[in-house]
Amino acid sequence: MILVVAEQQRGKLHRASWEAVAFAQELAGDQPVEAIVLGSAPGDPAAELGQAALAAVHVVDSVLLESYTADGYTEALHHAIEQLQPTHVVLPHTYRTRDFAPKLAARLDRALVTDCIGLTRGERPGFLRPVYQGKLIAEVAAEGAHPHLVSVQIGAYRADAAKRGSTPATVKPLNVPLDAAAIRQKAEEPFQEAKQAVDLSQAERIVAVGRGIKAQEHIALAEKLASALGAQLAASRPICDSGWLPMERQVGSSGQTVAPKLYVALGISGAIQHVVGMKGARTIVAINKDADAPIFEIADYGIVGDLFEIVPAMIAELQKT
Amino acid sequence: MRIAVCIKQVPTREWQPRIDDSKRGVREQDASFEMNEPDAYALEEALRLREKHGGEVVVCTAGPARASQVLREALARGADRAIHVEHDRLSSIITDSFVIAGALADAVREETFDLVLTGLQSDDQGAAQTGVILAERLGVPHATIVMDVQLAEKGAVPLLRVKRELEGGWFQWVEMPLPALLTIQSGINQLRYATLKGIMAAKKKEIRKVTPASLPAGHSSVVNLDVPRKTKQTQLISGSPSEAAADLVHRLKDQARVIG
Numbered sequence: 282m283i284l285v286v287a288e289q290q291r292g293k294l295h296r297a298s299w300e301a302v303a304f305a306q307e308l309a310g311d312q313p314v315e316a317i318v319l320g321s322a323p324g325d326p327a328a329e330l331g332q333a334a335l336a337a338v339h340v341v342d343s344v345l346l347e348s349y350t351a352d353g354y355t356e357a358l359h360h361a362i363e364q365l366q367p368t369h370v371v372l373p374h375t376y377r378t379r380d381f382a383p384k385l386a387a388r389l390d391r392a393l394v395t396d397c398i399g400l401t402r403g404e405r406p407g408f409l410r411p412v413y414q415g416k417l418i419a420e421v422a423a424e425g426a427h428p429h430l431v432s433v434q435i436g437a438y439r440a441d442a443a444k445r446g447s448t449p450a451t452v453k454p455l456n457v458p459l460d461a462a463a464i465r466q467k468a469e470e471p472f473q474e475a476k477q478a479v480d481l482s483q484a485e486r487i488v489a490v491g492r493g494i495k496a497q498e499h500i501a502l503a504e505k506l507a508s509a510l511g512a513q514l515a516a517s518r519p520i521c522d523s524g525w526l527p528m529e530r531q532v533g534s535s536g537q538t539v540a541p542k543l544y545v546a547l548g549i550s551g552a553i554q555h556v557v558g559m560k561g562a563r564t565i566v567a568i569n570k571d572a573d574a575p576i577f578e579i580a581d582y583g584i585v586g587d588l589f590e591i592v593p594a595m596i597a598e599l600q601k602t
Numbered sequence: 603m604r605i606a607v608c609i610k611q612v613p614t615r616e617w618q619p620r621i622d623d624s625k626r627g628v629r630e631q632d633a634s635f636e637m638n639e640p641d642a643y644a645l646e647e648a649l650r651l652r653e654k655h656g657g658e659v660v661v662c663t664a665g666p667a668r669a670s671q672v673l674r675e676a677l678a679r680g681a682d683r684a685i686h687v688e689h690d691r692l693s694s695i696i697t698d699s700f701v702i703a704g705a706l707a708d709a710v711r712e713e714t715f716d717l718v719l720t721g722l723q724s725d726d727q728g729a730a731q732t733g734v735i736l737a738e739r740l741g742v743p744h745a746t747i748v749m750d751v752q753l754a755e756k757g758a759v760p761l762l763r764v765k766r767e768l769e770g771g772w773f774q775w776v777e778m779p780l781p782a783l784l785t786i787q788s789g790i791n792q793l794r795y796a797t798l799k800g801i802m803a804a805k806k807k808e809i810r811k812v813t814p815a816s817l818p819a820g821h822s823s824v825v826n827l828d829v830p831r832k833t834k835q836t837q838l839i840s841g842s843p844s845e846a847a848a849d850l851v852h853r854l855k856d857q858a859r860v861i862g
Contacts, residue, residue: 350776351734351744376769379722380746383699383734392821393699395729407825412696412727413619417628419696420826425819465743469775471768486860492615510861522789528771535767535787543860550615553728564858565834566850573618578830582853583838584846594847599861 282336283309284367284428285316286358288375289326290349290471297373297433298326299440302333304433305371306444308400312368315339317455319357321347324452331450333443339365339455346459350466353459354381359388360457367428374432376534386430392423393430396553398437410434414552415575435534436557479513479529486512486543489532489559490520493548493569493588497525503547506592509599512543517555533558547588551576568592603657603753605648606710608720608736609641609676610702611669615725621827627696628827637672640721644786646793647751648719649680655753658682660713664705666693670809677804678796684809685709691817696824699731704818706732707739717762718783722747730785737783744783745776749790 285305288295298316305314313336318327320342327340341357358381362370372378374396386393394408398418401407407420408431423429481487488507494500500514507514514530521531532539533555544562549555551567551574559565560579567580568588577583584591613619614636619628637645648659661676663669664687673684687705691697710718718740723730730746737744750765754777762782766774796804837853839846854861 351746355738376747376767379730380734380766383731384738384744386731386821387700387703387735387738390821393731394822395731411830412827413613413617413628414615414725414728415830417619417621418828418830419824420828421822422825423822425821465778466745467777469777471772471774473772518788524792534769536771538770543854543858564854564860566854567836571616571618575830577836577838578832579834580836581834581858582850583836584850585838585840586843586846590843591847594844595851597844598848598851 282365282367283312283314283369283371284362284365285314286370286372287316287318287326287330288373288377289318289320289323292323292325294326294329295373295375296440297375297435298330299333299443300435300438301371301373301433302330302335302443303438303440304397304400305369306334308369308371308406310402315365315367317341317358317361319346319354327452328449331452332445333450334446335450338450338452340452341455341457343459345461345464348468349377350464350468351381351384352464352466355384355388356459356463357457358385361455362389362428364455364457370428370430372430372432374434378432382430382432389428391428391430392425393432394421394423395432396434397431398434411553414550415556416573434553436560474528481513481515481530481532481537481539484513484539484541486510487515487532487539487541487562488512488545488547489515489517489549490526490547491517491549491555492519494520497523499589500525502589502592505596506545509596510543510545512545515539517549517552546576546580547592549576550574551579603651603655603717604660604713604715605651605657606660606662606713606715606718607641607645607648607676607681608662608706608718608733609645609672610638610663610724611635611665611672612638612724612726625826626824635668635671637675638721638724640723640786640788642793643788643790644719644721645676645679645681646791647786649794650791651717651751651753660685660715662706662710663687664692664702664709673809674804675796677807678800679794680800683807685812686809687812687814689814689817696727698820698822699729699735701817701820703732703735703739705814707736708814709812711740714781716780718742718781720783720785722785722787733783733785740783742781742783743778744785745778746785747787748784749773749787751784
């Protein structure tokens with residue numbers, strides 16, 4: 282049996298849970314796939330997930346799991362896995378999974394392969410994951426006793442690729458012993474830093490800058506191109522970390538997710554943390570001096586060259602008409 | 603406060619890895635190396651905590667002989683001393699997180715640090731596992747993707763209060779007792795660079811070498827390496843910068859129809 286660990290927050294199922302189900306169904310072949318939902322009265326997300334073709338949805342319901350803590354989740358899932366005895370445990374590679382999954386794997390002393398984008402099915406499954414900033418793909422074999430834990434990169438599988446069941450899956454309560462004293466973290470309510478003044482998700486066109494812009498004074502060049510294209514200005518994380526543009530203009534896993542008609546990536550290498558935030562764009566243009574940059578794998582149009590020569594020429598061309 | 607910072611030496615971002623004949627490794631010979639970026643932020647945060655609260659900052663790495671270069675650099679930036687876990691099996695760039703975390707745990711356990719910091723993930727393998735496994739091996743609570751670290755007190759008991767980054771611009775404060783482990787997100791602070799004085803001072807600082815007879819077991823291995831497959835047909839536009847720029851603008855207007 283393959284067990285999917287779904288993620289929910291205040292009764293809302295994280296969309297990546299469906300993507301994890303899609304991956305698990307591909308991995309399973311003829312084996313049954315089940316899911317587990319943790320929380321305080323997480324009945325709604327469990328029922329929602331029950332629409333998938335799953336043999337069962339297990340629910341661990343405890344006030345100790347009302348707000349997420351690494352200790353609480355590790356404890357609960359450790360007991361659940363010992364009871365249910367899955368061969369594989371599949372998780373969406375969310376920020377939350379990154380927080381507890383390695384701890385869970387260490388407590389079980391079992392393999393964990395993170396951030397998978399696909400799999401090969403030979404004698405034993407090979408898990409495909411990007412390495413070296415996405416420049417290579419590694420096929421990784423999990424070793425040792427089962428279960429093997431696998432996390433699935435967000436967006437690598439489509440949520441609607443998860444097979445739906447003809448009848449709702451059985452939702453079963455699962456009792457696990459939980460000790461309040463074993464939970465050492467105390468989590469406060471999540472919050473947003475400031476109301477996001479810039480909503481990039483609605484932008485029709487975006488010009489985004491990455492490390493290749495080299496210096497803060499060059500941001501003005503990108504700004505000029507953005508204005509010539511009628512585009513919003515955005516950036517990859519390192520640019521915002523350096524304070525060259527405000528955090529609210531960050532696109533990627535820790536920033537905004539965008540899907541404009543046109544996305545122009547200037548000097549952006551295409552690290553996965555950025556790509557997950559923009560690969561839904563309809564037309565992607567990449568301008569980068571490194572022909573091997575992963576951004577070219579998802580670009581519709583690419584120019585390998587010096588952005589400091591190409592961008593001024595583009596601005597001139599746009600101003601001609 | 604006694605703080606350990608675990609850092610990794612990784613190939614530079616500009617390096618284009620070439621797959622070796624075994625198809626399971628890369629040709630390391632042409633790589634140049636640097637300190638993993640999130641680890642550099644972890645080191646900076648440790649130095650700032652020491653400036654505020656006093657104590658000691660010890661940098662640790664598990665890697666081959668060449669990795670001592672990042673320890674030297676950390677010492678030059680202000681760390682007090684260093685621990686280098688060296689073993690043949692750590693020489694490959696691709697090593698299972700359990701091996702690295704286990705080796706680090708064995709090296710730092712006896713020193714009973716108040717706080718262990720590391721970057722949230724490595725720029726080369728990006729597994730985001732080592733820090734969290736290390737926390738479990740040391741038996742201490744942890745938090746990941748941390749963007750602010752504060753020390754408070756509850757009664758007379760020291761308490762750690764950290765801001766965790768969640769997805770999509772959300773954050774959350776989490777409290778936990780010390781000792782603890784935190785994985786630090788890039789951008790938590792502004793990095794300092796080594797001064798000439800720091801570089802000179804680093805030459806006198808201690809790097810303690812630990813050479814374990816054996817390493818903890820790993821749970822996975824790379825069976826094949828490949829280059830990524832393109833998901834899109836990319837139209838690569840060539841020519842001089844002005845020709846390419848004009849060509850691109852025309853294609854965006856007439857073919858993609860994304861500009862007016």
